[in-house]
Every structure is written in C-alpha cells, then in structure tokens.
Amino acid sequence: MSDTTVTLTTKKDWSSDQEVRWCPGCGDYGILQAVQQLMPELGVAPENTVFISGIGCSSRLPYYMNTYGMHSIHGRAPAIATGVAVARPDLDVWVITGDGDGLSIGGNHLIHALRRNVNLTILMFNNRIYGLTKGQYSPTSEVGKVSKSTPFGSVDTPFNPLAVALGAEASFVARTHDLDRQHMMETFRAAHDHRGAAFVEIYQNCNVFNDGQFNHVTKRTVRDEMMIDLVHGEPIRFGAERQRGVTMGSDGALRILEVADVGEDAILVHDATRPDPSLAFALARLNTDDVSPTPFGVFRQVERVEYASSVSAQVAAASEHKGPGDLATLLRSNGTWTVD
Amino acid sequence: MSETLRRSTEAEVINRLVVRFAGDSGDGMQLTGDRFTSVSAAFGNDLSTLPDFPAEIRAPAGTINGVSSFQVHISDHDITTPGDEPNVLVAMNPAALRADLHRLEIGGTIIANEDAFDERNLEKVGYATNPLEDDSLANYRVIAVPMSSLTKEACAPLGVKPRDAERSKNFFALGLVSWMYSRPLEPTVEWLEAKFADKETVREANRAALLAGHSFGETTEAVGHRYEVNPAQMPPGEYTNVTGNTALAWGLVAAGQLAKLPVTLGSYPITPASDILHELSRHKNFGVRTVQAEDEIAAAGMALGAAFAGHLGVTTTSGPGVALKSETISLAVATELPMLIVDIQRGGPSTGLPTKTEAADLNIAMFGRHGEAPLPIVASYSPVHCFYAAIEAARIALIYRTPVILLSDGYLANGSEPWRVPDPAELPTIPVEFTTEHNHVNDDGSTEFWPFLRDPDTLARPWAIPGTPGLMHRIGGLEKADGTGNIDYTPENHEKMVQLRAAKISRIADDLAPTEIQGDPDAEICILGWGSTWAAIDSAVQRRRRAGEKVAWVHLMHLSPLPNDLGDILRRYRTVLVPELNSGQLTRIVRAEYLIDATAISKVAGLPFTAREIEHHIEEASR
Ligand code: SF4
Numbered sequence: 027m028s029d030t031t032v033t034l035t036t037k038k039d040w041s042s043d044q045e046v047r048w049c050p051g052c053g054d055y056g057i058l059q060a061v062q063q064l065m066p067e068l069g070v071a072p073e074n075t076v077f078i079s080g081i082g083c084s085s086r087l088p089y090y091m092n093t094y095g096m097h098s099i100h101g102r103a104p105a106i107a108t109g110v111a112v113a114r115p116d117l118d119v120w121v122i123t124g125d126g127d128g129l130s131i132g133g134n135h136l137i138h139a140l141r142r143n144v145n146l147t148i149l150m151f152n153n154r155i156y157g158l159t160k161g162q163y164s165p166t167s168e169v170g171k172v173s174k175s176t177p178f179g180s181v182d183t184p185f186n187p188l189a190v191a192l193g194a195e196a197s198f199v200a201r202t203h204d205l206d207r208q209h210m211m212e213t214f215r216a217a218h219d220h221r222g223a224a225f226v227e228i229y230q231n232c233n234v235f236n237d238g239q240f241n242h243v244t245k246r247t248v249r250d251e252m253m254i255d256l257v258h259g260e261p262i263r264f265g266a267e268r269q270r271g272v273t274m275g276s277d278g279a280l281r282i283l284e285v286a287d288v289g290e291d292a293i294l295v296h297d298a299t300r301p302d303p304s305l306a307f308a309l310a311r312l313n314t315d316d317v318s319p320t321p322f323g324v325f326r327q328v329e330r331v332e333y334a335s336s337v338s339a340q341v342a343a344a345s346e347h348k349g350p351g352d353l354a355t356l357l358r359s360n361g362t363w364t365v366d
Numbered sequence: 367m368s369e370t371l372r373r374s375t376e377a378e379v380i381n382r383l384v385v386r387f388a389g390d391s392g393d394g395m396q397l398t399g400d401r402f403t404s405v406s407a408a409f410g411n412d413l414s415t416l417p418d419f420p421a422e423i424r425a426p427a428g429t430i431n432g433v434s435s436f437q438v439h440i441s442d443h444d445i446t447t448p449g450d451e452p453n454v455l456v457a458m459n460p461a462a463l464r465a466d467l468h469r470l471e472i473g474g475t476i477i478a479n480e481d482a483f484d485e486r487n488l489e490k491v492g493y494a495t496n497p498l499e500d501d502s503l504a505n506y507r508v509i510a511v512p513m514s515s516l517t518k519e520a521c522a523p524l525g526v527k528p529r530d531a532e533r534s535k536n537f538f539a540l541g542l543v544s545w546m547y548s549r550p551l552e553p554t555v556e557w558l559e560a561k562f563a564d565k566e567t568v569r570e571a572n573r574a575a576l577l578a579g580h581s582f583g584e585t586t587e588a589v590g591h592r593y594e595v596n597p598a599q600m601p602p603g604e605y606t607n608v609t610g611n612t613a614l615a616w617g618l619v620a621a622g623q624l625a626k627l628p629v630t631l632g633s634y635p636i637t638p639a640s641d642i643l644h645e646l647s648r649h650k651n652f653g654v655r656t657v658q659a660e661d662e663i664a665a666a667g668m669a670l671g672a673a674f675a676g677h678l679g680v681t682t683t684s685g686p687g688v689a690l691k692s693e694t695i696s697l698a699v700a701t702e703l704p705m706l707i708v709d710i711q712r713g714g715p716s717t718g719l720p721t722k723t724e725a726a727d728l729n730i731a732m733f734g735r736h737g738e739a740p741l742p743i744v745a746s747y748s749p750v751h752c753f754y755a756a757i758e759a760a761r762i763a764l765i766y767r768t769p770v771i772l773l774s775d776g777y778l779a780n781g782s783e784p785w786r787v788p789d790p791a792e793l794p795t796i797p798v799e800f801t802t803e804h805n806h807v808n809d810d811g812s813t814e815f816w817p818f819l820r821d822p823d824t825l826a827r828p829w830a831i832p833g834t835p836g837l838m839h840r841i842g843g844l845e846k847a848d849g850t851g852n853i854d855y856t857p858e859n860h861e862k863m864v865q866l867r868a869a870k871i872s873r874i875a876d877d878l879a880p881t882e883i884q885g886d887p888d889a890e891i892c893i894l895g896w897g898s899t900w901a902a903i904d905s906a907v908q909r910r911r912r913a914g915e916k917v918a919w920v921h922l923m924h925l926s927p928l929p930n931d932l933g934d935i936l937r938r939y940r941t942v943l944v945p946e947l948n949s950g951q952l953t954r955i956v957r958a959e960y961l962i963d964a965t966a967i968s969k970v971a972g973l974p975f976t977a978r979e980i981e982h983h984i985e986e987a988s989r
Contacts, residue, residue, distance in 0.1 A: 042840070044852070073835045078671070081843075089840050089853070094832040096674060097842030098667075099697050105632075105664035109671020109679065110832070112655055113630045117675070117832050135667070138660035337655050344650035351652030353623055353790040356616060362606045362787060363408045365597075 040065040040072055042092040053204035053231035054083060057151065058090055060210035065091075067211075068118075068218055075118045078107040080127035082158050084151035084230070087122045101132025104139035104146065108333075111144050115334040118218070121148040125166040126156050129185050133165075137194035142333040143222040149214070150227050152187055155236035168316055173235075188310035188325060191225040192303045197330040198224035199306065201322050203244045204231060209322065216324055222332045243313075243320045256309070256323030261293040264319060272312070272321075280308045282319060298327040377548045377594035382441040384449030385543060387536075388466045389458030389479075390427050391420055391434040394536035398456075399436025401540055401557065405549045407607040407784055410597025411440040414901065416448035416974070417780045421637075421721045428490045433465040442596040446748065446901035448781065450976035454546075456539050458482060458513070464491045475507045477542065479535065481514035509589055511582065513538045520578035521571045530567070534575035541579025548594040551580055603786040610749035610778035611638070613785070614708065615645035617756025619652050622678050624757065625764050625796035628653040630677040632668030634661055634687060637720045638776040639710040642682045662687040666694035666707070673703045674841075676800065676831035678760060682708040685727045686716065688771075692734050698769035699739040699867065701841045702818075702827045706763050708756075711775040713972045722972030723776035725897045726948035731771040732926060732955065738864045740871045742766070743926040745773040747900035750785040752778060755923065761796045762874055767826040773925070775947070777974045778898045801828035801837065806849070815839060817851040825870035875927040881920055881935055889916035891987055892939035894964065896922040896952055898974060899945045905977030910984050917984060925952070933960040941987045943967055945980050 040062050048054045065075070075093040079085035081100035088095030098106050107121045121139075128136045128150045139146060155173065156162040162175040166187060170179040191199045198220040202213040210228065217224035229240045243252045250266040262272040263285060271285045271293035285293060300306070306326040313320040345351075385402065389395045396417055403415050418435040425432035439449035451471040457463040459482035470476065483496050497503055498510045517538045521531035537554075544551055555573060562569035583589045608616075622629035631654065633643040647656040655672075659665035665681045673679035681691060688709050698705045711727045713719025731743045742762045746755035752774055759772040804813035805828060817839040818827050830837040839851060847854035848862055883892075885907050895903045900921055910917050920935060922928070936942050936956065942964040944953040950966030957964050967983045969975055 044840075071835070072838050074833055076675075076832050077840075088842075091840075093838050094674075095838075095840035095842075096671075096701070097840065097844065098670075099693055099843060102663060102667045102694065105659065105667030106671035106674075108657070108664070109630065109632060109668035109673075110675045111671075112657055112668065113628070113672040113675040113677040113679075114832065134660055135664050138664065337657070341650045341653060341655060345653075348651040351619065351623070351649060351654075353620055354787075356619060356649065356652075357787045357790075358604070358606060360606050360608060360612070361404075361408075362604045363410065364604050365410060365600045365602050 035066040035072065037062050037066060040092055042090050044089045046090050047086065048083060049234045051233040052083070053153065053233070054087070054151065056204045056207060057149070057210065057228055057230065058087055060207045061087070061214065062091070063207070064211045064214050068215065070118050074116065075120070076107075076110055077120045077122060078103045078110065079122035080124075080132055082124040082127045082156075083232070084122055084124040085127060101127055101130070102135060103127070104132065104135040104148065107146050108139055108142070108144045111146060111334045112337050115145065115338050119146050121146050123148065123150050125150065125152045125154060125164045125187065129165045129187060129190065137190065140191055140194040140196040140223045140225060143195075143197050143330050144333040145221060145335070146223050147214070147217045148223065148225045150187060150225065151230040152227050153230045153232035153236055154239050155232050157232045157235050161235040186311060186314060187227045189307060192307045192310060192326065196225045196326065197222040197328050198324070199310070199326040200225070200324040201227045201229070203229035203240065203322065205244050213324065216327070220327060222330055242317065252319050254312075254319050254321040256296050256298070256321050256325060258296055258298045258324065258327075260296060261290065262296050262321075263293060270319075272309070280312055282312075298324045300326075301328060377592040380593050380595055381443065382439065382445065383454070383547060383593070383595050384437065384439045384452045385454045385456065385547075386435055386437040386452035386466055386469065387456045387539070388433055388435040388462035389536070390461065391425055391432050392427060393434070393458045394533075395434045395436050395458070398536045398540045399438055401554050402543065402549065403438050403782065404557070404607065405544070405553050406438070406440045407605070408553055409549065410600070411595055412443065412445050412598035412600060412784060413438060413440045413607075414445055414448045415439070415782045416777065419721055421719070428459060428461050428487050430461050430465050430491055433462050435462070435466060440595050442598050444598065444600075446783075446904045447974075447977055450978050454543070456543060458535070458539065460487045460493055460497070461491045463497060464493070470506065472505050473507070475509065476503060477509045477511065477539070479513040479539070480510040481512045511542065511588070513579075516578055516582060517575045520574045524567070524570050524574060526567055526571045531571055534571045537572045537575035538579035538582075541576040542583050542589070545580045545583030546589060546592060548592060551576060600784070601786060605784045606787055607782050608749055608753075608785050609641075609780055609782045610746065610752040610774055611641040611710070611780070612645055613749055614746070614752035614756050614774060615642045617753040618642075618646060618680055618706070618760070619649055619654060620753070620790070620793060621757045621760030621796065622652065622654065623790075624793055625678060625760065625798045627676070627678045627764070627798060628655065629680060630655045630657070630669065630672035631680045631682065632657050632659045632665035632672070633682045634659050634665045636662075636684045636687050638712055638779045639682045639684050639687075639708065641779065642708065642710070662690035663694060666691035669705050670694055670698050670703060673698070673705045674701075674832070676829070678704070678706070678764065680706040680708065682710070684710050684712050685714045685718075685730065688727060688730055688734065692736075695741070695769050696735045696737065696739050697843050699735065699741055700843050702767045702867070703769070704763035704767050704829070705769040706759055706772060707769060708772045708774065710779045711773060713970070719972040721776065723898065723974060724947050724970060724972060725773070725775050725899075726951065726970065727773060728925065728948065728951040731773060738868065740868050741768055741926065742770045742871055742874055742924070743773060744770060745897045745923060745925055746778060747897055747921060747923065749778050749781050749783050757793065757796075758923070761794065764796055764798050765826065766824055766870060766874055767829060768871065773897060775898050798829075800834065801830040802834055804836065816849050817841060818846060819849050820866070825866060825873060872927045875924070875930045878924060878929055881929045881931050883935065884919040884921070885911060886916040887918055889918040890940040891916070891984060892918040892920060892936060892942050893980075893984070894920050894922070894936065894942055894944045894952070894956065896925060897947070899947065902975035902977045902980050903945060906980035906984060909977065909981050915984070915988055928959065932956075933962075936960055936962050936964070941965070943983060943987060945969075945975055945983070947974065
C-alpha cells in the first residue's frame, strides 16, 4: 500500500479528464466544484480516496473525480461502499446518491449503512425528482406534485431525508444547498472528518425537470428569512436582524417566535452532540409543511463505534488470541483418526 | 412382538449397514445420527450421511411433517452414497414409522419406541391399529422397546424429573444401536463430558440413558443378534469427517491463503447456506471478514466492494438469493472484478423446499442475468470435493477477473464423508498480482494507466486497487472502451466488448485438464453427470459393470465454460444419459451446444438419486 504522507494537492489533482455532462445550469455543477475544491484541504491523497455512486444524475460525479471510483447499481452504493470500507478501513470512502437512488430503490442499504455507522461520507443530492429518467416524481416530492408519472398530482407522502437518517441512528446528519459553495465545503469537511457514517442532504436544483423547487428557501432574496443556520453552541436565531428564534413549548413542540417577544433565554441553544436525537429530529421536521423556515448545517454529530474498525478489531483480536491462521490446524479442527 | 432370536455374544461380521434414525424434530435424531457417524468414522469405517429434516423449526409434534431423520451408511469398503434402502429403521414414534417405513428394505429391522405408540400418536398419523401389534409389519424384524420408560427409570436415581429424563431417550436408542452394531460407547461418553461440561444434569441423564440402552441390548433376549462392520481399507493417513458446507467454508479460507488475499464474505442467512457464514465467522484469525448483510443484494454488493478494494470477495446463498444478486453479478461481469457467488441449491421455485435438495439452479447460474453476461460455473460433486471446488472457483475468479458461480446443493451441504486431510503444501497456489505501474505509453512518450488493457493470454484486465498511487480510475456499469475504460456507447465498441467478455470466459477451458472418462471408454452408453449425482452414478456404474455391462461415465466439474473436448467425447456414444436433480437443464445445454441426442434422467423430488434408480435407466437404455 502507498505511504500516506500527504503531498500537497490542488483542485486539478482531484479532477479527472472526463468532460462533465450534466444539463447546463444544473445544481450538480456547483456541488462538484465544492467537492473538488475541498479535497486538497482535507489532507488526504487521491489514491486513498474512493467515490462510490449508484445510478441517477448525481451518480455520475465519480467519473469527474481523479480518485478510485465506481459508478455502480441503482440504490446499491452504500452496500458496495460498505464492502470497500470493511475490506480497507485505511481508505476514505464517499457515497454519492440522490433522493430516488438513496431513499427509494436503495433505502434499505442507506439505513443499514447508517445504523452500522460505517465510515462513509454520504452526499445525497435531493432534487425531489427523477432527472435521469426524465421527470417522474420521487420519494421526496411533495404531495400533489404533477410529474410525468403523476399527471393528476402525487398522492404519496414524501420522506424527510434527515428524519429518516436520524431514525436510522445516524451519528452525523447535516443539510446544505447547491447555491452556497462555502457552506457546502464546510458541511462536507465536517462530514468527512466525522468518524462513522455521515449523512448530508444537499438541496439541489434540477433546472430541467423541477426548476426552482427550493427557491422559496434558498433564493437570495428570501434566504435571510427562510434559512436557519445551525451553529453548534449558539442560540438558534435567524432573520435579517437575527430577530427570530426557535423555542420549545411546554408540549415539547418547536416553534418559531420573535426573540423580542420571548426573550433571548427562551431560544434553544443548538447542541449537535446531544446523545438523544429527539431535538435534532424535531429540527429536521421544522419545515415539514414546506413553507416554514428551514434549518441548515449540522443537526447531529455524536461519537459512536465505527463499524469497519470494529470488524478489524475482531480480526486482530482473533489473530492475537489464536495466533495467525494455520490451514493444517483448521483442517484437523473437527477431530481426526489415523489409518495405518 | 416379533420372533425372539437366540442371543449371541459373538458378533456376526457384515460388510455394510444403513441405519436411519427417525423421530420427531424435538427428539434429537440429527444429534443421534451424528454421534453414530462420528463413532463409526473414528472406528475406521467408510461412510456417507444424509440428514433429512423438516422446513418448520417446530412442526406440530407427532405429525408426519414434523419427522426429522438422519440416514448413515457405514461400510468396510469404499462407498459414496448414504445408501438406497436402510437396513435398520429406528422409529421414535408412529409418525416416524409412517414416514419412513417405505424406505426400509424388506426384511429390515425396525427398532421402535413402544411407549410413543399410544392411541393419540397413532391416531395423529392415521393408524387405526397399532402396527407393532397387528401383523402389518410381518415382513420386517420388529424390536419394540419401551425407550421412554426405561430412560426415565435409568435417570430416576439421578433425581432428574421424569419429563426432563424422557428427553434423553435418543441416547437410549443410540446405546441400543451401538450395542447391536458393536460401536464403542467411550467416544460418546467423552463427547458428553465435553459438550455438557457445565450442565451436569443433562450430561448425567444422557450418559445414564446411553448405558441403559447398551445394557438393554446386552441383557435382553428380544434384541438377539449382534453385528459388526469392520474398518474399511482406506489409504493410510490422517482422516477427518466433514460436511460439504464445512469443507466449502474451509476451501474459501484456503483459497484466501493460497492467493495471499484476505477473504471478505457478505452473506444473508438462508437455508441451506447459512452454515458457511457461521463457519467462516469463526475463522477471523485467517483475516476473514464476515458481514451479515441487510439483504441478499447488499451481501453481493459488499463482496463486490471488497473485491474492488483488493480482497477475495465472496457471497454465499441459495437459489432465491441468487435471483436477488443477479444485478450485482452483472455489474461484476461489466466491471470485470473477481467475485465468488456460492449457491447451495435447494428445491424451488420460490421458497420451495428449503431443507430438501435439488440441482435446478443451473439455468439461473448459466443464464440468469440481463444482457450478454457469461460467467464461469464450477460444481462440487461430493462433500469433500466442496473444499477443492471452492479453491478452483476462487482461482478462476482471481486469475480471469470475473464473477464465478459455485454450485453445491443441500445434500452435499449437510451430508458428510471421511476425508484424508490434505497437506496444505499439496494445494495449488493462486498467483495474484495487483498492477502497480502505468501500463500504456502514449504517442508522446507519456504513460498512463488503462484499466481495461487486457492480458493477451487470459484477456483478464489489470487489478489496480485503491491505495495505489498514480493508478486512480473509475469503473462502472456503463459500457466502456476496451483499453482505456472510458465510457463508450459506440456500436462497434459495444459489440467488441461483448465478444471480448465472452472470449475471456471461453478461454478458461483452454486451461483445463482433458476430460476424464471413467468406467469403459469403449462402451456404447455414456453417463454425463454433474454435481451431487456423483455418488449415485458411481454406485450404479459399478453395479452395471459388475453385471458385465460396459458403461462410460463423464462427471463435469466445470459447467461453464464446458470442456473443449466434451463434444467430441459425447459424440462417440450411441446413448448419452444425463442424470439431473432437475428437469433436464444440462441435457438441454449439451443438446444445443453439440447437437447430440442426450437424454435426461430427471428427478425433482427433493431427494438425491438412489443408485438403483440410475442403474434402472442404464439397464433400460442398453436393451
Ligand atoms: S436532469 Fe436535472 S438533475 Fe439531471 S443533470 Fe439535468 S438538470 Fe441536473
């Protein structure tokens, strides 16, 4: 294996020679830029980095990274990435997925990778539509969504990706969006540095099949009033004058109120490291009506035993306890008899 | 009660013996059979076993569905099958008698637990009168023994509650059969001591029952004669007794050692393959990593991910799991990564007969993928051969960078036979080299890594694993250009890649030893076998040849690619018979491949062939 002393790299070192082929104006470009720009800052080497994706527009990303990569099967990236991570805990493994790939066909693998806490950095591009197959509603599309496969509007209740991740015992859960490169980079960095499975939902605009889906939150003109920036250790306040805040009522429900009305002390202080995920869950569901202000940033970041290292520890312990495997001994382990 | 025989302490020597232990699934028949097998193996008999148990973990007690059996064939000469017809049936209740009597040879011995033949149990399985008392068993020798009450009596001095004591009646049966067939008790006593070291009551109750059964044989007129099966003349050496699944698991461990690669197994529990997962999870000191995946698909994905990362990636399953893994196997074909898929076949379709054997997954192994996706298939033919087949399957996967399907079945998986333990130094090595350098020179003299630049002999692509500087590359399911591996949808390239992937698989045949023709190569009839039919074919061919008939026999271990010389060989025979535990899947393949008039001998009953069945077909064909 290569030695891991890190030579300084530049964004170019992380970019492959393949022509990037998303629709012009697609939010994926901004995400790719953020990833490629961040990589040199992480202190890791391209040869020790693996990007595994499923199928969908987002899943083309590995082709554009000058790292090891696999563009695999629809929904299966977390399982394949688990195989890579278990075999080689020395590697940095990223999973690139979308709302259809990760929450529909691959939902089972996603929740189990999170439950096991495999050391994966999972980026889910959520555009609330099937782009690659040209415009069917997805498991994150809102009720009533008119799409090619729902001409009279969708009757499916959508998933809230962060709530799913939290329910699956994820140890790191965050949200960012494709219009803010700095925010993406900071979020991806925190996800990468987290030991265990890190899940990041990225609001991503599909300008061809679902243009403007997140405009009511991420458009520059409304951002101040509609985006809640979660900062660990700080009161959850937002607004042009940071005049509004998130409070918890005596019924346990979160409410958005004017700071002036309730006083600074009533505003929740964000603690991403809380062992109990209930508050993170409530924050994740704050915008369930899809019109309320939406929290961004790291919702949850707790330490939990990482899967691949536990597997490796058992391998090491067995070797220490029993000595390195000896085939001749193994073949006799059922007991033997001798014929003269 | 049957005739009373004169008791004799002199044991009569017989050459072979087939005993079938049958009882309720709660009666411990698998354990009893297993103990009888171990003792016989240690005594030096050749042997072969066939466990037969219900699919339901707790089928209703006393019913036919709840009958669990274990058949063991012991012999003083080389044998391969668990025996067509038992000589002795141990029936712990009426259901066991009803379920298994038809298998017993006429004149065979029935040892019945008289206590269980009460009105309720008889009624449950539709006996109007007690068969132990009416004359319906006149063609057999019946030894009716009140095993439950004798066991309770034997355990009474130990203070064991009668209900608990009754559970030891299988050891009473074992003790009795051990006496009748001159098996030593000491190994079982020692085994009890180790197994129940900290469960004194169970240990002592079982021991008391075992001894009581033995003395019952010794002291009771009813049992009469004693028999003995001498040790078989086996080549000298150190022997162990293995089931197919254990041998297969050890073969996977060995393959990792021979290739100097760690093994990573992704697996989801499924009968009858789970024992491989269990066995491999115990051998972490060989660097084996096992993941019990969330589903069959993930299990295959993990194996493929591990292969990409440079391990020997393995997934183990049965038919329904193969169906679920199909898409991942296709990706392994497209990405040309080594990967092992082990299919322990069982009766299908769907859940089918999960605990019964069948070999009807040849079609899915051969054709069960989308697109043009050929891959190698290796089939094991005996419990011991599972070890060697696993090594061979891994060798092909690693050398040719391809997924390989290894077919075994429920009969091999749970059946056992003695094995002369091989010296690891005699096993083939599997040379695997990772690529660490650029392999292509551009026109301007600069160099690059091309992930699909093939080895000219094997057509295998380079295996460059993450962590190797300068060789970063992306692979995936999209069609790629030969050489560079860049995405390429052009018509000529796709056609070329389809042909290259197929040629890579067919070239494997160039590397195989010439096909061996057993029996009489100059016969007019040739038996073409594959998989676990080996044992029954072996006995059938031997019998026909002893009867003066000429029979040739070819047994395939490689089903894809088929051996290069197979067509020429088969064309030499007037008649080609293909015994298969399916409706003729290999038959159809050889007919299509070689335009020969092969005939299937088909059986899909959830059971292996008996030698007699195959012998009968050979006889018919020679008329
Ligand atoms: S279809 Fe939508 S998501 Fe896909 S590349 Fe085009 S704009 Fe982007």
